[in-house]
Amino acid sequence: MKEQLSKRVAEIQAISAVPKILETVAAMTGLRFVCIAHVTDDSWIACAVLDRLDFGLVPGAQLDVTTTLCEEVRDTARAVIIDSVRDSDQYRAHHTPRIYGFESYFSIPIFRTDGSYFGTLCGLDPEPARLTDSTVAATMHLFAELVSKQLDADTELVAARAELLGERETAELREQFIAVLGHDLRTPLGSILLGTEVLALKHPDPASKPVVERIRRSAVRMAALVDDVVDFTRGRMGSGITLRLRDAAIGATLEQVVDEMCGLYPLRTIEATIAPDLRLRCDPERIAQLLSNLLKNALVHGGEHTPVRVSAALDDDEFVLSVANAGPELPRSVIAGLFKPYWRAASRSGSEGLGLGLYIVDQIARAHGGSIDVSSTGGTTAFVFRLGAALPDHPPTDLLTHADC
Template sequence: MDALNSDVQAIQAISSVPTILRVVAETTGLRFVCIARVTGNAWVTCAALDRLGLGLRPGDELDVATTLCDSVRAGDQPIVIDHASVDPVYCTHPTPRQYGFESYIAVPVRRANGDFFGTLCGLDPEPAALSDRRIVDTLTLLAELVSRQLEDEQRIGASEAALLSERANSELREQFIAVLGHDLRTPLLSILTGAELLRRLPLEPHALSIVERIKRSGRRMASLVDDVVDFTRGRMGGGIPLDAVETTELGQQLLHVVAELKDVHGGRVIDSEIDLNTTVYCDPKRIAQMLSNLLVNALTHGAPDHPVTVRARSDDGALFLSVSNAGAPIADETLQQLFQPFWRGSNSGPSEGLGLGLYIASEIARSHGGSLIVTSTGEATTFSFTAPRIAR
């Protein structure tokens, strides 16, 4: 019944339906005209022009087995009766007597895919010359017009439903980001602050090592939260947001990232060639985040006995950044998956993150209007970021 009600509402939503019914009435002289939804077990009024006072309103039903519309559905052909009581086919048919009509016409209304929807039909207690080809053709054209407008109305309805769904998803996404960004970060900040205060106390070596472990775990958890927030914004929102500024300090921020990761990965060699003495228009925090993600990937998967190389330079406002590591070349099928979210290499350990680092790096590149590509040979694997001069 819900589906039938939806069909009635769809016809009611077509603004031209009253005009179509009036044209049918004036063309045929029939005093009752309607559009009916017809199925194998239901006949439902969708819209009616009733000058006979039959009282059928939108949503009212008739027993479909007592209607000729059921025969239109079964045969998928119009039925036209000029004078039922003398018609050789319908003079003994029970339907004209039950509903008290002499003249009757019904033509199929189809959906856009050709499926039968119902009928555009009319009747009158008086005989009428309906079998004229021009009348049948006119009603057929009007039925096709109803079909097309029904399709348009359903398409608009689907678009509005999709828009409402997207709006609901957007609100849910923002709530999700808010939970991650505030409700999880706040207790993490308390944990990290408490651990730092404990570290300043005179502790035994064993207790101090526990405090340091708490700090490392807290920082790792905060990093995972940041990654999921960035993933949510990049994948389901409008991309990773930027706070782009003109800066001459990008080089120092990148060097800080290199120094920090050298401390974390003690014993690993990172060779850096950073030449960024000119002004660059970018989001320096995001570029530093990109470098951090690429460096972590290189240190994790590269040959541990070979250095990782970082190069960065600018040229007339354009920015170039690359990270290279030695090691076994990456297979072609793997290269195609590297920037997919949650993808992790077969040699990744259980504590090596969610597999979002390279995806987020690629999204940062895209938000800057640039590109991040990877090449892998027997000599080295290199991730290269290039961003043009960004218009302000």
């Protein structure tokens, strides 16, 4: 019970406008004691107090509810307003004015928005006052309603914050689980891939070769999905995409990615123009992952009967890698969401991936200090990655944790 009453005091104390409300009511009425009280069937507790009478009540102080007029307000759900006790037929012989020594008094009920009774906005003074004036009475009712609405707004805010905190904790646990699961899946996937290589070498049966190849392709695709999930959860958990920077000849690496995608999509055509002797200070494995994700996106979402075009070259002191596919022009609203996690085109089923591919592309580009741009005009959609050939020794590698998730 005490804990519940303390909570009600804290609710009123948390409303920043309450002190100003009490001061305004005191100035408007001339009363030297004004407070907000929480009233139940068996308790009266001061929640906020303005006391210029040395009445002796502070927030948290309690009175016997049977000695107060707030009990009447609670039972009737109507305000009690007294200009002068001695001139009031109803209250001149009442025990409450004698106990507390007041002449003027008001008590306005405070209801929550669901209709439940909270308590009162009340005030008193040993001297008479004109409280029943229509403007004064209406203003006091307005302040009581303001307190009521603020009570519910603050309660909803606290509940929303608690729910958000719970959701955030759940999300963090989920991401940790996914990260661990993704890490643990890499070992069996590696075994499957190794097994397909062994089967292809030791059992070159033409009848089983297509089955082995399907297993290999499925395992490669699963491994790519796991890599995307691990990168995403690593970024969400704060460590960001990691780079192993070195001077590398990346032309052969890019050509290998193109060859692998041709094997995974044998019915599609990829036209690649990769400049010879390309050298770049970068993480070549991450650049290969970037190209692989861009190619998968182009092959899945581009026109099925037109080639996907890849080009990679140095333009002055800038490395430029582009992947273009034919297809309907993308509206700006779609382009704006391409690099967000779990994005998928509405025109395609969700069977091709988790929607993390382009998000990972963007994070790899940022981690290198480069950029990724999209254009979609004239029936062609192109993704262009740009990176300064003279890369700083320590480019930012923690941008993933600051991405718009």
